[in-house]
Amino acid sequence: MRILKGADDARNFSQCDSMLIGDQCGAHTFPYIDVQNPTARMEHEATTSKIGEDQIFYCNQRGISTEDAVSMIVNGFCKEVFRELPMEFAVEAQKLLAVNLEGSVG
Amino acid sequence: MLEIRNLHASVEGNEILKGIDLTIQAGEVHAIMGPNGSGKSTLARVLAGQEAYEVTAGQVLFDGKDLLEMDPEDRAREGVFMAFQYPVEIPGVGNTYFLKAALNAVRKHRGLPEMDAIEFLKMVRGKMKLVQMDEGLLNRPVNEGFSGGEKKRNEIFHMAVLEPRLCILDETDSGLDIDALRIVADGVNALRAKDRSFLVITHYQRLLNYIVPDYVHVLVDGRFVRSGGKELALELEEKGYSWLEGMTPEQIAAQPVGA
Numbered sequence: 001m002r003i004l005k006g007a008d009d010a011r012n013f014s015q016c017d018s019m020l021i022g023d024q025c026g027a028h029t030f031p032y033i034d035v036q037n038p039t040a041r042m043e044h045e046a047t048t049s050k051i052g053e054d055q056i057f058y059c060n061q062r063g064i065s066t067e068d069a070v071s072m073i074v075n076g077f078c079k080e081v082f083r084e085l086p087m088e089f090a091v092e093a094q095k096l097l098a099v100n101l102e103g104s105v106g
Numbered sequence: 107m108l109e110i111r112n113l114h115a116s117v118e119g120n121e122i123l124k125g126i127d128l129t130i131q132a133g134e135v136h137a138i139m140g141p142n143g144s145g146k147s148t149l150a151r152v153l154a155g156q157e158a159y160e161v162t163a164g165q166v167l168f169d170g171k172d173l174l175e176m177d178p179e180d181r182a183r184e185g186v187f188m189a190f191q192y193p194v195e196i197p198g199v200g201n202t203y204f205l206k207a208a209l210n211a212v213r214k215h216r217g218l219p220e221m222d223a224i225e226f227l228k229m230v231r232g233k234m235k236l237v238q239m240d241e242g243l244l245n246r247p248v249n250e251g252f253s254g255g256e257k258k259r260n261e262i263f264h265m266a267v268l269e270p271r272l273c274i275l276d277e278t279d280s281g282l283d284i285d286a287l288r289i290v291a292d293g294v295n296a297l298r299a300k301d302r303s304f305l306v307i308t309h310y311q312r313l314l315n316y317i318v319p320d321y322v323h324v325l326v327d328g329r330f331v332r333s334g335g336k337e338l339a340l341e342l343e344e345k346g347y348s349w350l351e352g353m354t355p356e357q358i359a360a361q362p363v364g365a
Contacts (some may be wrong), residue, residue, distance in 0.1 A: 057178065063268070
């Protein structure tokens with residue numbers, strides 16, 4: 001985030017939510033802040049979550065395969081952001097997500 | 107419908123189930139009671155297929171098929187349903203969306219066509235009335251922010267939609283007040299059918315006033331020590347579990363059936 005000298009009373013809120021899939025990964029979030037105007041207000045928030053085994057089992061017990069369960073939960077997680085995107089881009093983003101998830105559950 | 111033979115199961119190396127035998131015919135309601143730590147929930151989770159539980163001996167046949175060989179989702183698709191004691195929350199996934207995915211997975215397995223959104227909603231509205239489900243809870247993410255009573259009711263709602271053959275209720279009454287209990291019991295009773303069986307796991311006799319069982323089995327330290335009709339539940343309530351603890355199985359079997 002960069003706030004230039006002439007931007008009086010600028011306000012920024014950055015939110016970064018990570019979801020971990022599988023046990024080989026981690027998420028490291030570093031805010032890079034460059035503020036050149038002292039009246040600026042900067043806020044940064046980060047969350048990290050993981051798909052719980054018990055959530056997967058709950059889905060399994062209802063007849064949903066693990067792969068579909070992960071896909072549903074990740075889509076639910078991303079839904080809010082996808083909703084803000086222009087439709088064509090959102091559709092592409094969702095398809096990309098499905099391709100990336102395929103085979104990543106193990 | 108369900109045949110359990112000499113089932114032994116452990117979790118983290120500790121043996122919890124030490125030789126369970128049970129037969130449930132279609133249409134029957136069996137209750138399992140027992141003190142804390144006796145293995146009641148373990149039995150439910152082993153039947154549902156939870157990975158943490160290791161079966162070390164025995165066999166479970168569901169409609170003649172080997173249940174233990176199946177993945178949990180296949181057991182569900184075959185018609186085994188477990189109402190969880192502590193239902194989890196699934197943020198971001200709508201209750202209705204979730205159920206439609208589940209039902210269609212089950213239907214596909216049975217060779218039935220998938221339901222579209224309109225058919226599904228129509229069917230769901232009917233089921234909602236059956237279990238007095240609040241319409242507002244339909245589109246909320248699964249169990250997110252639901253009260254304890256709402257979560258348990260949601261389990262029964264899922265059961266109504268999925269129409270399973272074997273319904274395992276894992277301490278469905280825990281944490282419920284009398285009114286919530288009655289609603290849950292009404293829902294379960296509305297789903298009784300001659301091709302559907304229930305395995306009701308409970309600590310207290312109270313639930314069985316509302317969901318009247320055909321058979322009651324008492325589980326102590328991983329084994330069934332006594333089986334009887336619904337009067338057995340009343341006897342347990344009167345005498346407490348300590349009446350049976352500390353006795354050998356032979357001594358328990360020799361106890362006269364009280365009035």
